[in-house]
Amino acid sequence: MQECDKRIENTLNKVGISEKNSNYILENEKVILNLINEALKNKAIIMDIREALKKYSWIKKYFWKLIKKNESNLTKKVYENLNGGYFIWIKKNAKISFPINSCLLISSDNYEQKVHNLIIAEEGSEAKIITGCSEHDYVNNVKHIGLTEIFLEKNAKLNFTMIHSWKEDAIVRPITRIELKENSEFVNNYVCLEKVKDIKMNPIIYCKGKNSRSISNSIIFAKEKSNIDVGTTIELLGLNSRGEINSRVIGSKDSKTIVRGRLNGKNKSKGHMECHGIILHKNTSIHAIPELDAQNNKAELSHEASLGKINQKEINYLMTRGLNEKEAKSLIIRGFINPEFLKLPINIEKKLIQISQNTLTKKLTK
């Protein structure tokens, strides 16, 4: 087992992960940690994708299946010059109670990190995967292109959480696609509470199998001058498939956020989408674009959206309980982005609550 230095530990901290429970850490293109702890033995394989492609030739039928090599300049770049990424293989009927943690870090100026991850959750397996993406504090002008393909076999359950913690210099382009077989259940969580220059992503979840279900949650705190364009598309292809999209966005000083959501009902299916946003300052925008597309008369789709400033009634109410205006606002915002509904492992949840509290006290006591 390799040792991580203090520098790495600090950056891991920003995404709520600690070194001692990490299973895979990639810094630029170098794998600096790859560990299968006791609890994962015989249940899961985690290794660098470059190594995995050599070792398990059968995974080639999954790799580049959901994402096409030449569908954009981004995918071409990753195909031509792969810097790494993880392969996570959760074995048949394996039940893994605590999370598999992975981290993709950038440590040099002007670095463009191109990764491609592959996750296969075999029949009847259950697992949670956390991926943190970040850069060291002293690094500038970075770009991250992250491709992720995820496959859930029959009856598999997977909770996949992506936590981003960038700075005002980072351009981030994740491309994520997920395929669900019969009766499988996928929870997708996205958390971004720190500044970023520009993020654009729109994962697509294909609920292909009969009775497959997916929930996609995002918690976004758009900070100063951040440009964020995130969404989720759920294709309800299987009979009785279900999809749910929940987004919570807070827009602060000069940030621009677009939150997209798209439910495509192509079979007898059900889908619901909710997007709620709070705008804290002037010159700040949140643009919600919920789309419902039913192509089957047995598809039932609905959505609910609200954008606006913090509810004055709630502020007033809390002030009658003795809080001043700032304290009342910060409590409401903290509640609004409370990561509890993501159903994360408790230590990650605690860490996230702590991170969000820190950002709030910094913001609102200014």
Next chain:
Amino acid sequence: MSLLKINNLSVKVNEKKIINDLNLKINPNEITVLFGPNGSGKTSLLKSIIGLPNYKKISGKIIFNNKEITNKKPNEIQKEGIALAFQNPPEIKGVKLKEILKICSEKKEFQEVAKEFKLNNFLERDLNLNFSGGEKKRAEILQLLLMKPKLLLIDEPDSGVDVESMRFLGKKINEYVKENKTSAIIITHQGEILKYLKARKGFVMLNGRIICHGNVKKILKDIKKKGYEGCVNCKNVIKE
């Protein structure tokens, strides 16, 4: 000497005058009841006393404990010792009842009382979200009492509450007022809760004014008999 004195108060909401040159005195150590038809301004009066910013005071004064509080903020007024139990409290997503109770009690013990109020299973729930009418009222009164106010403002504690809860809440309010020698203003429609607490004095509000005052039982009897139309033509009307 009065605990609360309101002199010639006029209040506007959204450019509409809803409290109209109102005068009111509340004595120490006494429960006062506020009657009045729907829309007469009862809730607005309590919200004006507690200092909600959208209830704009265009003239008049509010004096509490010899201190003017007319233009103070709700949290400042709360610190002076006035607390309000809302008729319709908001739901706040992601903020747990437990957190609010902690704030109200200033981090002192509240678990036991919460149990007594049958809210111990609600501590981890988001405030008022999917609470029944009765549960909301119990949560409001619990918060109110935890704040240890000198003046309790209670807006319709008996609407949408079953008899047993009402008896419990009435008893709790009565106990608190007695033990702490405080005062309360209670708004009630049908006067149901008055069976369970000791109130002597009553006021009737109409069109943003107090139009009469007197013995609670007598007022209640008159209202039940003649409705509020009776009040309009009543000869006891206060002429200011």
